Amino acid sequence: MNLTDRGTDRGTDGGAYRRSPRAIWRASANLLVAAVPPAAPTRIVGSAAMVWNHLAAPVGIDELVAELAAVSGSSAAAIRADVESLLAALVPLGLVEVQA
Amino acid sequence: MTASLTAAVAARLATLGLGDWGPALALAPTEVAQVLSAAAHEGLVCLLGAALDGGLVHVDTASASQVEAAWAEAMARVVQLDGLLLEVHACLTAAGIDTRVLKGVAIATLDEPDAAWRSYNDIDVLVPATRLLDAADALAVRGMRPAAAPVGRRWAARHAKSLTLTHPSGAQVDLHRMLAAGVFGARLRNDCLFERGREFSVGGRVMTALADQHRFLHACYHAALGGTRGTRHQRDVLLLAQAVGPDAVEPLWPEGWSPAVVAAALRWAGGGDATLPPAWDEWLRSVCIDPADAALLNSYGGSYRELAMAEWRATKGLLPRVRFAAALVWPSSENLRARGRSRWGNLRSLAGAGRTLGTRRRRSP
Numbered sequence: 001m002n003l004t005d006r007g008t009d010r011g012t013d014g015g016a017y018r019r020s021p022r023a024i025w026r027a028s029a030n031l032l033v034a035a036v037p038p039a040a041p042t043r044i045v046g047s048a049a050m051v052w053n054h055l056a057a058p059v060g061i062d063e064l065v066a067e068l069a070a071v072s073g074s075s076a077a078a079i080r081a082d083v084e085s086l087l088a089a090l091v092p093l094g095l096v097e098v099q100a
Numbered sequence: 101m102t103a104s105l106t107a108a109v110a111a112r113l114a115t116l117g118l119g120d121w122g123p124a125l126a127l128a129p130t131e132v133a134q135v136l137s138a139a140a141h142e143g144l145v146c147l148l149g150a151a152l153d154g155g156l157v158h159v160d161t162a163s164a165s166q167v168e169a170a171w172a173e174a175m176a177r178v179v180q181l182d183g184l185l186l187e188v189h190a191c192l193t194a195a196g197i198d199t200r201v202l203k204g205v206a207i208a209t210l211d212e213p214d215a216a217w218r219s220y221n222d223i224d225v226l227v228p229a230t231r232l233l234d235a236a237d238a239l240a241v242r243g244m245r246p247a248a249a250p251v252g253r254r255w256a257a258r259h260a261k262s263l264t265l266t267h268p269s270g271a272q273v274d275l276h277r278m279l280a281a282g283v284f285g286a287r288l289r290n291d292c293l294f295e296r297g298r299e300f301s302v303g304g305r306v307m308t309a310l311a312d313q314h315r316f317l318h319a320c321y322h323a324a325l326g327g328t329r330g331t332r333h334q335r336d337v338l339l340l341a342q343a344v345g346p347d348a349v350e351p352l353w354p355e356g357w358s359p360a361v362v363a364a365a366l367r368w369a370g371g372g373d374a375t376l377p378p379a380w381d382e383w384l385r386s387v388c389i390d391p392a393d394a395a396l397l398n399s400y401g402g403s404y405r406e407l408a409m410a411e412w413r414a415t416k417g418l419l420p421r422v423r424f425a426a427a428l429v430w431p432s433s434e435n436l437r438a439r440g441r442s443r444w445g446n447l448r449s450l451a452g453a454g455r456t457l458g459t460r461r462r463r464s465p
Contacts, residue, residue, distance in 0.1 A: 021304035024182040026175040026216040029153045031168060033175040037183030037303060041176040045168075 015098045016058040017087055023095050027052055036094040044086070047072070051086055055096060061087070106134050110331045111372040113147040116156070117213045118338055119375060125157045132163040136170050143332030145170045146219045174219040178205070182302050184271050185223050188239060189307055192227065195238035198294055199308065200226040202276060202318065203336070206309035209300045211339045219332075222264075222272040226310075229290040232277040233257050236265065239275070243268045249434030255427035259411070261285055280321045282407040283396055283414045287356040313348050316340035317357050320365035325400045329368075337369035341376055346383040360393035 019025075025034035027049035034052070035041040047068075054067050065083050069076040090096040112125060127135070138144045149171030151157040152164060159167065182205055192199050204220030212218045227235045233253060236246065244265040250256035256263060261281040265273040278285040279293070297308035298315070310318055319336040323329050353359065366384055370376040376384075399410040408428060415421045429450060436446060 024179050024186075024303045026179060028149060028168075028171060028175075028216055031172055031175070033172060033179050035179050035183060037186055041179040043172055043176060045172075 015100055016060050017055055017064065017091075017096055017098050018058040019052060019055040020095055020097050025052070025095075034095050039093065042093055042095065044089075047082075048086055051083060058099065106131075106138065109135055110138070110142060110144055111374070113144055113151060114331045114335045114338065114372075115374050116147050116151055116217070116335075118342065121156050124155065125151070127157060127159050127163070129160060129163045132159050132166060136166060139330065140219070140221050141328055141332060142330040143219050143335070145174050146217050147331070147335075149174075150214065150217045171216075175216060178208070178218075178220055180269075181205070181220065181223055181271060184267055184269070184273070185225075185307075186303050186305055187242065188223060188225060188244075188273055189302075189305060191238055191242055192225070192235055195234065197227050197231050197235050197238065200293055200297055201300075201307050201309050202226055202274075202279075203322070205302060206298075206300065206315065207319075207336055207339070209302075210298060210309055211315070211336075211343065222274055224262075224274045224276060226276040226279070226290075226293060228294060229277045230257075232260065232263060232275060235275050236263050239265055239273065244273055247272065248438035249432055251431035251435045252427035253432075255424075259286075259424060279318050280325045282325070282400065282411050284321065284325055284358055284361055284393075284400075286411060286414070287358070289355050292352075292355040312340070312344050313352055316344040316349065317352065317362065320362045323365040323369060324361045324397065327400075334369045334374065337365050338374055338376075341366065341369070341380050345377065345379045347379075358390070358393050359387050360389045360397055363387055363389060364397055 019034075020036055022036050023034050024037065025032065027033070029049065030045060032044045032048040032052050033041050034044075050071065051064070051068060054064055059067070061080075061084065065076045065080045068074075068083060069079055072079065087096060087098075091098055109125070109127070109131065112121075115121075132148075135144050135148055145167070148157065149167050152159065152167055185201065185205060189199060189201075202224035204218070204222070204224060205215075208215040208218035208220070225235075233256065244267050247264040247266045250260060250263060257277075261278045262274050262276040265275060267273060278290065279288055293310060293314055296311040296314075298311055299306050299308055301307070309315065316337075319333070319340050323333045323337050326333065349357075349362070363384060366376060366380055370380070370384075396410060399406050412421060412424050415424050429447070431446065433443075436443060439446075441449075
């Protein structure tokens, strides 16, 4: 699927992120458990579940950070590095797709 | 924590999200440990985690960590099982075998407020009644083997409720040809369950669950006839009773469903802290139960042998009766090996059981 064709808002680096449609997952307020079979489930404690919830549709990094900042009451600058770090961990696992 | 207190917590958790929760529940560390050690089929870990997330239960920090760890384990387990379901579904679809996904992920996805609230420990898939062995053979190619050989392949194809297969990972796949064992199961028209269904998605793959009414009826059958039942089974009935009313179920009796079974399940699930929707309360007050069905329900509280005897008695015609009994009297060598029995030991056991049943029948009024 070409995310650009869907009018996705893109971040400053041009990438749009979304969770993989092939991902199987469960989430609580403080925990995300997800896998793209046949890989084993990955468990991430903390705000990963909140980030995951905002990845249902393709979203650019700037918009994602702004949404999460609004929800968490933190400043975008304060959380941006953590969000980027999480995405950098989820993409190689196939849990999150990025469209350049 | 006493068993009754565990039951009281379980009763509260069974109703999570289904109505007014009331004041938050404060649990001591020992009480939390007791709930976490409850049998997996109770499904309490996920419900306790969700209640904690929602601020409906208060525990100390150490207990909260224990609940979170246990919930994470349960979540990882169902994620792995969903992965296995993808494999099973793809295999059966490739073999041209229609499926209906039962219980577990279907209830979690379609009926729970949040899928993370529902745990399960195996996969349950219904196939058309005539395709059980085809389905088992197709899955055998993927390394899924019967946990215990059936008494006979022909018998399994005609009479078995299900075959349990074991995946190389150790996970179990219950391949169903009926929704319940015994007479109540045999009465149900399996083909009706495939005439409709409810689609849902697992890992991007579209699957079909039973239709809403059939999921409700199945939850009732499992609660009343399934043998093992606990909080999870109670909650399934309560969840689906909210979504499906008597008006939607009444037209389905000709498919072979029994009002006696539904009434028994609702009376059980609606006890304690739980409240049934008013329409079902009204239905329970007015429903007429067939005395024969009520008597038959009692046979489900006994041994498998009594259940089989009831089904044998309900089987019409000499030849079908002989066929039904033959495999039970003379099971396959593989089945005997799986049960750790010799041929003659099995026959002696059957003869002893026959004498006991005969004596009991002569004594009964």
